[in-house]
Amino acid sequence: MTCPMCTKWHDEPDLRIAALEQCYVMLNRDQFFQGYCFVFTREHVTELFHLEKKVRAAVMAEVSSVAAVLYSSFAPAKINYELLGNMVPHMHWHVVPRFTTDPLWPRPIWSEPHTAVALAAAEYAQRIKLIRSRLEA
């Protein structure tokens, strides 16, 4: 059994945003929800309560930083933060800007299927650059 999250940073270089102390930050290839990012731990861990107190606080500080950048970059109505892991247990946070104009608003992103939105390579690069530059600031 291989874990796709353990190799995601390596496997999808075009979606890399930042390598933080605890987590990697990557753009979701599906940009139906503009700015949707994954924040996932470098280590293969699964539950919040498995983390040492300091590490948990640091992970959440990183999740929070990414959310703040998405909020200031895209001006959504709300950020959704989800740690599920039923299919891929390796801790990965879905950090999702939600807009009142999105067809699923105000329901959860999973409440209805949608067709994935792929961007052109240059558009991915531009969106990633924007998020990365603000995250580093």
Add this chain to the structure above:
Amino acid sequence: MTCPMCTKWHDEPDLRIAALEQCYVMLNRDQFFQGYCFVFTREHVTELFHLEKKVRAAVMAEVSSVAAVLYSSFAPAKINYELLGNMVPHMHWHVVPRFTTDPLWPRPIWSEPHTAVALAAAEYAQRIKLIRSRLEA
């Protein structure tokens, strides 16, 4: 505009589990997912990045403690942690034990509607007592 989360602790005494330093913990009235709890801040705040660093770490420590208790009490396959707030922005975490036997597994809890599962008063009380006693331990 009144916030239902600001008055929830007051309004539904039969679902109260614990008043922690940062958050209230209450059982979800719908127990379709056995053990489903809400962990919500005492203060009316909305985004993780609005919290002062120490407060955010303390909130997440409380979310994590509840998750640990649900995990040891009900032996689910995974805990789901969700902070959405599109409809009710006041910060409330959905902490949801997920079982491989639940009809939606391994999909998110929102992926399909379900009929709410109400318990008898004595069953709510018993479930709450179990969670509370382990949370205090």
